Amino acid sequence: MHKLFTARVIENRPVNHKNYLLTAQPLAATAAPLPGQFYMIETARSLDPLLKRPFSYFRRTPDTLQFLYALKGKGTALMSTLATGQEIRVIGPLGTGYPPPPKGTAPLLVAGGLGIASLFSFAETLSKKLCLLYGARCRSDFLMLDEVDKLGCEVVTCTDDFSFGKGGKVTDVVSDFLSSSPKKRYTLYACGPLPMLAAVSDTARRHKIRGFVSLEENMACGFGACLGCAVRTVRGYKRVCKEGPVFPIEEIVW
Ligand SMILES: Cc1cc2nc3c(=O)[nH]c(=O)nc-3n(C[C@H](O)[C@H](O)[C@H](O)COP(=O)(O)OP(=O)(O)OC[C@H]3O[C@@H](n4cnc5c(N)ncnc54)[C@H](O)[C@@H]3O)c2cc1C
Ligand code: FES
Missing domain, CATH: 2.40.30.10 (Translation factors)
Known part of the structure; x- marks a missing residue:
């Protein structure tokens, strides 16, 4: 095809x-x-x-x-x-898609702002047992909240300016969430701005949970030919458009 x-x-x-x-x-x-x-x-x-x-x-x-x-x-x-x-x-x-969560772990999705664009379709394929932490700068920055509600899963919203949902950054909400349920095993999936992904990955490491991030880079070709989208990983440079955009958290050198 x-x-x-x-x-x-x-x-x-x-x-x-x-x-x-x-x-x-x-x-x-x-x-x-x-x-x-x-x-x-x-x-x-x-x-x-x-x-x-x-x-x-x-x-x-x-x-x-x-x-x-x-x-x-x-x-x-x-x-x-x-x-x-x-x-x-x-x-x-x-590019690559989000791999399913390994058996025995619950999916924890973390979307920052427009990150919901990438995670929404994944949430639709998962059972309702997933939890979605969705953060935005302010109330008017949330996207497609009606559709998100229809997913029927646990959704925690938060805003940097305290105008909607929990107050504070989604990175803090992830940390609180994981600390409040230490016995449950999660696989984390995150998409959003780079500093958010770096912070969330750090939190995942501290809580010893595995996960995946979806990265963005400027792209020229989109299919692996120009090398313009390479990012540093623990196994050398990798192309976001070909080996990514979804990468295991532990692979990325932030
Ligand atoms: C795998 C992938 C998935 C994406 N998914 C979405 C999506 O679902 N919805 C969405 O709105 N955007 C998404 N983006 C980002 C989107 O591609 C850019 O916003 C878009 O290319 C900007 O085009 P432009 O011509 O309007 O801006 P340009 O004039 O090309 O750039 C405007 C500004 O945005 C910056 N910029 C451009 N592309 C990127 C990028 N990829 N990452 C960070 N900064 C960038 C430029 O450096 C410049 O400062 C995605 C990017 C990637 C790599
Ligand atoms: S955009 Fe050309 S190699 Fe990725």
Whole structure:
């Protein structure tokens, strides 16, 4: 099955002041993505920006793929103007997905802000026994909370500015959560800003639990050819687009 395909925009709507949800229908048969994998998306039918941009898929329905994205620079600004019916070229699914939790451990998902875009589809595949810790800077930064509620699992929300859920950073909430249930065995899965991932990984190490982080890097090709997305790991440099974006916590040199 070809990884390069054309998709038709079904809907492209804002979900809050700086984030959009793009729903696109592939016009050819495409491989089923694993939660945590991503796609390279053509943000506009023009030569500028030339490069496609990487996005985790938020959700897959029988006919469509959904992407939750933030306005960052030129590519995403143009992407937000894609109209229903427009066609875009897409490559994917790419990279590695989240591995299932080893037997005897419960999944603990930690999303920081837009990190929910990558973890949501994984949460959908897990039993309701998972726990999702979801942090944002402030109340208006939470994304797709209605959909998150429908997962039916334990969800703990927190905000840096104390405006919603528990007060404080999600990294502190993870630490408190693990300290309050020392006997339970977890596998941790985290996606969010790099400093959050580094802090959460440190907490996981202190609590002797294993886990996985999904990393982001600027990407040019998205499929392993340019080496532009390499990160340092304990086994040398690895490409976020090929050996990642999901890596075991213990592999990353922060
Ligand atoms: C595997 C992967 C999955 C991703 N999933 C999502 C997602 O689901 N939703 C979403 O909104 N974004 C996601 N991103 C980030 C997204 O690719 C960038 O925000 C996007 O490429 C910015 O494009 P732009 O042209 O608007 O901004 P640009 O003009 O290219 O850049 C604007 C600013 O953002 C910085 N930037 C660009 N790309 C990245 C990046 N990958 N990491 C950190 N900083 C970056 C640039 O250095 C610059 O400062 C993902 C990135 C990766 C690598
Ligand atoms: S983006 Fe080219 S090797 Fe990863």
